[in-house]
Amino acid sequence: MTTAAAPGGGGRSGSGGWGAAAVVAPALILLIAFNVFPLFYNLILSFTSAELGVEGWTWVGTRNYQRVFERPEYSAALRTTALFVFLAVVCELALGFVLALALHRRFAGKTALLTALLIPMMLPPAVMGLYANLLYDGDYGLLNQIISGFGVAPPQWRTDPAWKLTAVLIVDVWMWTPFMLLISLAALGSVPRHLYEAAEVDRASAWMVFRRITIPLCAPLLALAALLRTTDALKQFDIVMAITGPNDQATQTVSALLYQGLFADGKVGRGSAYACVVLVLVIALATVCTRYLDWLARRQGRGA
Amino acid sequence: MSTFSSLCRPALRCLAGIAAVAGLAAGDSKPLTIWWAQWAPADGLQQLSEDFTKSTGIAVKVHQIPWSSYQDQVFLAFGNKTTEFDIVVGDSQWIGRGATKGLYLNLTSWLPGAVDLKAQNPQVLRYLCEYPGGSGNYWAAPCESDAVGFSYRADWFADPAEKSAFKAKFNRDLAPPATWAEFKDVAVFFHRPEQKRFGCALLTGRGYDSLVMGFQQLLWAWGGSWGDPATFKVTGKLDSPQAAAALGFFKELMAFGPAGATNLDYGKSLEAFTNGSTAMAMNYFAFAPGIAKQMGDKAGFFVMPTQDGRRTISLGGQGLSISAKVPVERQEQAKKFIAWFLTEPVQRQWITKDAGFTANTAILKSEAFRKAAPYNAAFADSLDSLQDFWNVPVYNELLAAAQKRLGEALDGVKTPAAALTELAKEHQDILTDAGLAK
Numbered sequence: 001m002t003t004a005a006a007p008g009g010g011g012r013s014g015s016g017g018w019g020a021a022a023v024v025a026p027a028l029i030l031l032i033a034f035n036v037f038p039l040f041y042n043l044i045l046s047f048t049s050a051e052l053g054v055e056g057w058t059w060v061g062t063r064n065y066q067r068v069f070e071r072p073e074y075s076a077a078l079r080t081t082a083l084f085v086f087l088a089v090v091c092e093l094a095l096g097f098v099l100a101l102a103l104h105r106r107f108a109g110k111t112a113l114l115t116a117l118l119i120p121m122m123l124p125p126a127v128m129g130l131y132a133n134l135l136y137d138g139d140y141g142l143l144n145q146i147i148s149g150f151g152v153a154p155p156q157w158r159t160d161p162a163w164k165l166t167a168v169l170i171v172d173v174w175m176w177t178p179f180m181l182l183i184s185l186a187a188l189g190s191v192p193r194h195l196y197e198a199a200e201v202d203r204a205s206a207w208m209v210f211r212r213i214t215i216p217l218c219a220p221l222l223a224l225a226a227l228l229r230t231t232d233a234l235k236q237f238d239i240v241m242a243i244t245g246p247n248d249q250a251t252q253t254v255s256a257l258l259y260q261g262l263f264a265d266g267k268v269g270r271g272s273a274y275a276c277v278v279l280v281l282v283i284a285l286a287t288v289c290t291r292y293l294d295w296l297a298r299r300q301g302r303g304a
Numbered sequence: 305m306s307t308f309s310s311l312c313r314p315a316l317r318c319l320a321g322i323a324a325v326a327g328l329a330a331g332d333s334k335p336l337t338i339w340w341a342q343w344a345p346a347d348g349l350q351q352l353s354e355d356f357t358k359s360t361g362i363a364v365k366v367h368q369i370p371w372s373s374y375q376d377q378v379f380l381a382f383g384n385k386t387t388e389f390d391i392v393v394g395d396s397q398w399i400g401r402g403a404t405k406g407l408y409l410n411l412t413s414w415l416p417g418a419v420d421l422k423a424q425n426p427q428v429l430r431y432l433c434e435y436p437g438g439s440g441n442y443w444a445a446p447c448e449s450d451a452v453g454f455s456y457r458a459d460w461f462a463d464p465a466e467k468s469a470f471k472a473k474f475n476r477d478l479a480p481p482a483t484w485a486e487f488k489d490v491a492v493f494f495h496r497p498e499q500k501r502f503g504c505a506l507l508t509g510r511g512y513d514s515l516v517m518g519f520q521q522l523l524w525a526w527g528g529s530w531g532d533p534a535t536f537k538v539t540g541k542l543d544s545p546q547a548a549a550a551l552g553f554f555k556e557l558m559a560f561g562p563a564g565a566t567n568l569d570y571g572k573s574l575e576a577f578t579n580g581s582t583a584m585a586m587n588y589f590a591f592a593p594g595i596a597k598q599m600g601d602k603a604g605f606f607v608m609p610t611q612d613g614r615r616t617i618s619l620g621g622q623g624l625s626i627s628a629k630v631p632v633e634r635q636e637q638a639k640k641f642i643a644w645f646l647t648e649p650v651q652r653q654w655i656t657k658d659a660g661f662t663a664n665t666a667i668l669k670s671e672a673f674r675k676a677a678p679y680n681a682a683f684a685d686s687l688d689s690l691q692d693f694w695n696v697p698v699y700n701e702l703l704a705a706a707q708k709r710l711g712e713a714l715d716g717v718k719t720p721a722a723a724l725t726e727l728a729k730e731h732q733d734i735l736t737d738a739g740l741a742k
Contacts, residue, residue, distance in 0.1 A: 053382030054405045067737070072730075073708075138564040139579075159567035161715040245511045249708045249717075263376050265700045266401070 039279075045272035052266035064273035074274070076249065077257040084165065084253060085233040088172045089226055095173065096180025097222065103181070104188045121178040129242025132171045133158070136243070158243055164250040171239050176232075180225055187221035188214070220296045227289040234282055254278050335363035336637050339378060339389040340622070342368035345448050345590065346393075348657025355653070356644050362637055375512075382407045387627040390638045393447050394625050396432050397513075397703070400696040402625055403435040403443045409626040409635055411442040418643040419445060428663040431692040432623040437533065444623025445642045446663040448590070451686035452507070452517060452618040453679070455577055455595050456480055456584045458604035460494065469493075480606035484522065484553065487584070487609045491560040494583035503560030505576035505585040508714060509569025515714075516693055516706045517618040518586055519554050521608055524616035524691055526550035530702075531694075531731065536741035543721070543728035550611075551713055551720035558714060566714040577603075588620045589686070590659040592679035605679040607686050619690040621661065663687070698738040705730045 046064055050057040068074050099117070103110065120128065135143045136157035144154035157167040191214060199209045237255035240246065246256040246264070258278065262271025338353075340346040346368045353364035367389065369377050378394070379401075381387045394402060402408035415421065421429060424446055430437045433444045460466055461478055470478035474489050481487040491503030507518030523529065528547030531538035541547070558565045562576045570587060577585035578598050595603050608617045624645070626638045644650060651667055654660040655676070661683060667673050668684040675681075694702050706727060713723035735741040 051405065053379035053401075053407055055383075055385075071733075073705075139562075156564045156567075159564040161711075161717060247704050247707055248510050249712060250715075260704055264704065265698075266379055267701075 048269045050268040064270045081253045095177045097184045100184030118178045125238035129239040161250045183225035187218035191217045335365040338391040340393040341374045344658035348660045393622040397699040399435045408443040409628045415442045419646045425663045425687045427690040444625040447624045448621040449663040450620030459602045484609045495560040502562040502582045505573045514569045522550040525611035525614045536735045538731045543725045548721040589683045605682040607682045615689045617689045619692040
């Protein structure tokens with residue numbers, strides 16, 4: 001499907017060029033309309049006094065950004081988000097990989113088990129959050145009834161500040177461990193069999209095989225999975241909204257704070273500034289992670 | 305395929321014609337549209353408005369929106385050139401934003417001539433209709449007047465065994481508490497977690513405003529305040545020793561509540577009472593008809609206790625505001641509706657609806673009203689003590705900060721004094737940044 005193969009061999013000019021443009025145009029228009037334009041519009045708004053429900057705005061320079069960094073809630077939300085992302089990604093990666101190691105073999109009912117494990121990932125996070133609310137209810141929740149059955153005083157998941165973030169974390173781990181499981185299974189499947197066979201001939205211990213073959217060869221895919229989940233977890237909003245609401249000190253992530261500023265307080269300008277700062281942070285983090293992925297790939301290339 | 309097309313084409317043309325005619329008809333006779341939250345009083349307003357339609361020929365539609373997204377939807381709608389609603393039944397705190405951002409129609413020159421304002425409770429007028437409070441500038445008319453009060457287990461209080469045990473322990477009769485000290489005694493007395501019986505449920509929810517609405521009544525009663533409404537000076541008021549003592553007392557009461565007592569929103573406080581486990585529960589009177597229906601004679605109602613003779617109560621309810629973004633002719637229809645709604649005969653009908661609470665003082669004082677429902681007397685006695693949180697345009701930022709810091713004090717993350725010191729600083733910053741405080 002090269003241009004050279006096209007009738008007439010017209011290269012990139014002429015009708016072939018227009019045809020290609022026509023194919024690309026719808027996607028390009030959608031991309032500009034829903035990604036590029038909002039991005040620049042948001043950037044413009046972040047330098048204005050725009051408010052929800054109020055027509056017109058004035059330029060305020062960098063005042064919104066000053067407010068973002070001056071106000072204590074932003075640094076608190078950043079800390080909460082960082083803690084949440086770290087714990088969520090580590091737990092999901094570890095659990096997903098361990099599950100993948102257990103499932104990476106043939107056994108009866110494997111397909112059914114995998115399907116069952118994937119169900120939470122397929123449900124919308126808001127639905128999962130509302131469902132978790134029922135489970136977490138201090139008086140009637142299934143979870144506390146089970147815990148009480150063991151004679152232990154159950155925690156107040158949604159009201160005790162020591163448990164609120166854990167409650168959100170549990171739902172996130174429940175939802176996204178299957179994603180890590182899938183990637184881990186793919187990574188394990190990509191390790192060449194002959195390496196294991198060679199290790200067996202050399203009488204390498206199981207731990208040595210795991211440390212020297214499985215982990216290094218799975219690392220690029222696992223790192224990619226961790227990168228995807230990190231960027232996604234940084235935007236955590238739905239589950240927080242469903243379980244504690246957007247204005248709870250213990251669980252207020254940056255996205256929840258953004259919602260609070262933009263929709264509840266009606267400060268569109270300041271909310272846009274929050275969003276720009278989050279975007280810069282996500283881009284910075286993603287750049288670090290992709291550089292790490294490149295480094296891993298180069299290292300493996302040299303090793304081969 | 306061609307047969308199918310030939311059959312479809314006339315049918316589609318016919319449907320398009322019907323849709324166009326229906327659209328035109330709908331456009332021509334769009335009812336006077338009122339937006340309100342989804343709850344019983346909105347049903348009552350819809351029923352009542354049928355009489356208005358009969359007498360004027362103007363159809364009225366009360367569009368109900370779930371509480372959780374009501375504020376967002378209203379202010380998103382205000383972002384358009386015109387609003388779908390002609391009247392919005394807005395929360396008391398919205399009035400500053402509505403008045404100063406060109407969203408609400410200024411009613412100052414019209415309302416006093418069209419409605420007998422002397423017949424309305426002055427506190428309701430001040431906090432629900434005027435901006436700034438006491439300025440005589442009206443941006444809303446009273447619709448649903450509400451106040452925070454207490455429901456209590458009348459059957460437990462009337463139990464002879466409980467009465468004698470209480471008398472023996474506290475050397476006075478068991479009765480609905482008149483002071484906060486008495487309130488604590490009653491809460492301590494009934495708090496028996498081993499029997500799944502709890503002393504009190506207070507408003508402490510972290511969602512929108514329930515913690516602030518619950519606590520501020522003690523803040524004012526103890527002699528503290530959110531700040532000076534004239535100068536917007538907060539420090540020295542909100543971080544005063546009186547305010548810290550009020551928050552300390554409020555926190556102490558958490559020990560006598562049900563599981564999760566430090567985070568009970570309106571629904572949870574209601575549930576704590578109606579599930580039969582709690583002796584006294586704080587909530588808006590708007591929930592009282594439901595409680596009375598569900599609990600019958602088991603439930604009684606009392607007015608907010610006092611501290612050093614001071615009784616202060618959180619205002620609730622909403623006012624009728626006309627959108628400044630609809631054509632003048634629709635604004636005139638909206639004025640007609642408001643003037644009709646606030647006539648005494650209509651207000652007498654309004655109080656027969658579920659939680660249809662009036663601000664009409666003559667009705668409130670009448671024995672007929674006080675005896676019509678078990679909660680009416682406590683509600684009527686509450687109105688003169690009403691006060692409200694800030695209603696300036698940046699109220700929501702102030703509210704969000706207060707919900708967080710007060711929550712930290714209840715959770716034990718900060719001491720009451722430290723939480724209030726931090727909150728006072730935050731509030732002062734927000735008010736200064738908004739250009740209100742110098």
